[in-house]
Amino acid sequence: MSALNVQKLRQDFPNLGLKVYGKPLVYLDNAATTFKPQCVIDAVSQYYAQGTSNVHRGVHFLTEQATKDFEGSRQSVQQFLNAKSAQEIIFTRGTTESINLVAQSFGRTFLKAGDEIVISHMEHHSNIVPWQILCQQAGCILKAAPMNEKGELIWDEFIRLLTPKTRLVSIVYVSNSLGTVNPVVQIIKEAHSRGIPVLVDGAQAVTYGPVDVQALDCDFFAFSGHKIFGPTGIGILYGKQKLLESMPPYQGGGDMISSVTFAKTTYNVLPYKFEAGTPAVAEVIGLGAALNYVQAIGLENMAAHKKELLLYGTKVLTSIPGVRMIGTAKEKSSVLSFVVEGIHPHDLGTIVDQEGVAIRTGHHCTQPTMDFFKVPATARASLAFYNTKEELDILGKAIYKAKEVFHA
Numbered sequence: 001m002s003a004l005n006v007q008k009l010r011q012d013f014p015n016l017g018l019k020v021y022g023k024p025l026v027y028l029d030n031a032a033t034t035f036k037p038q039c040v041i042d043a044v045s046q047y048y049a050q051g052t053s054n055v056h057r058g059v060h061f062l063t064e065q066a067t068k069d070f071e072g073s074r075q076s077v078q079q080f081l082n083a084k085s086a087q088e089i090i091f092t093r094g095t096t097e098s099i100n101l102v103a104q105s106f107g108r109t110f111l112k113a114g115d116e117i118v119i120s121h122m123e124h125h126s127n128i129v130p131w132q133i134l135c136q137q138a139g140c141i142l143k144a145a146p147m148n149e150k151g152e153l154i155w156d157e158f159i160r161l162l163t164p165k166t167r168l169v170s171i172v173y174v175s176n177s178l179g180t181v182n183p184v185v186q187i188i189k190e191a192h193s194r195g196i197p198v199l200v201d202g203a204q205a206v207t208y209g210p211v212d213v214q215a216l217d218c219d220f221f222a223f224s225g226h227k228i229f230g231p232t233g234i235g236i237l238y239g240k241q242k243l244l245e246s247m248p249p250y251q252g253g254g255d256m257i258s259s260v261t262f263a264k265t266t267y268n269v270l271p272y273k274f275e276a277g278t279p280a281v282a283e284v285i286g287l288g289a290a291l292n293y294v295q296a297i298g299l300e301n302m303a304a305h306k307k308e309l310l311l312y313g314t315k316v317l318t319s320i321p322g323v324r325m326i327g328t329a330k331e332k333s334s335v336l337s338f339v340v341e342g343i344h345p346h347d348l349g350t351i352v353d354q355e356g357v358a359i360r361t362g363h364h365c366t367q368p369t370m371d372f373f374k375v376p377a378t379a380r381a382s383l384a385f386y387n388t389k390e391e392l393d394i395l396g397k398a399i400y401k402a403k404e405v406f407h408a
């Protein structure tokens with residue numbers, strides 16, 4: 001039995017009370033984005049209703065208050081990731097922008113023609129395309145470590161790809177389309193023993209369990225606020241201070257400078273060097289509220305409940321004739337990707353939607369993964385700590401309904 005009072009916690013999320021087509025909403029699309037608790041909604045609306053101001057500018061009461069709240073959120077992120085210093089926490093628009101920042105700033109500075117970047121076959125497009133762009137610009141080479149039929153990284157093949165030419169490993173911690181949890185601790189150790197820095201795509205990892213960037217010893221870690229019950233449009237790039245200091249700015253503009261003349265501009269200190277322009281003040285404040293919320297509940301408690309749901313959901317789905325699970329790694333997060341024989345995932349998604357069940361169908365921004373499993377798309381139920389076994393039963397019934405409609 002999980003330690004969470006899920007029914008009580010569900011009341012924190014106004015969206016969970018919605019009805020669609022007159023039926024209670026069953027929201028199983030949490031890997032795409034999570035619902036927001038009232039405390040996050042309140043923090044954002046409080047800023048707009050009673051505290052709107054820009055940050056790091058001027059001396060008036062409101063700007064000082066907004067700056068205090070904004071920098072307070074940075075400290076919440078630092079504590080959440082156990083980073084050594086708040087200077088290592090850069091606010092971005094999301095995981096995607098964090099990875100692009102590293103590709104363009106670190107990559108264009110330190111990588112040259114012939115250098116290699118190693119990723120895996122199961123990456124989200126946002127951990128593929130920024131490197132492809134860099135490769136076009138700098139002439140470096142992108143290599144993808146293969147996976148097996150379960151959707152697990154093939155360790156020996158990964159190790160074989162680490163050569164004297166490898167300049168960076170960029171790897172997904174938890175796959176959004178398979179649920180695979182990669183052995184990032186070992187990956188980082190192996191890469192570091194060869195002097196290779198590692199970027200961890202933590203978009204799905206921050207809700208999988210506690211993250212400690214110092215224990216991981218990763219060089220960069222990226223995540224998005226909206227996947228951890230925070231607002232959209234805000235994300236984090238963690239980077240080791242020495243590395244960040246060695247990197248040039250990603251964008252130029254206000255706030256990232258120390259002084260500007262037409263002859264010469266000097267840049268601000270970390271983290272501001274990487275935060276050009278007015279930042280997403282409300283979203284940063286909302287993210288701080290979200291991180292405080294999840295820490296009060298406890299990521300371990302959430303993880304234990306989701307593990308139970310994963311086992312239960314796997315049983316529900318695999319007991320349905322014609323269902324094939326895509327992604328059956330031994331170490332898995334609460335992502336249930338599947339196809340049903342005789343029904344296209346989009347048709348399935350449409351029918352279960354009519355029953356009030358929101359699942360994701362498509363390639364999940366992981367087309368190479370879909371190609372590997374020889375499917376155009378999958379249906380994906382991705383679970384949060386506020387989901388229940390009853391909701392998974394409703395999903396099961398909705399799939400049976402779709403099978404009836406399609407005589408599958």
Ligand SMILES: Cc1ncc(COP(=O)(O)O)c(C=O)c1O
Pocket residue numbers: 031032093094095096097124126127172174175176201203204224
């Ligand atoms: C594993 C993974 N990486 C990166 C991303 C990109 O995140 P965002 O769109 O918030 O930048 C996602 C989003 O689904 C993801 O699941």
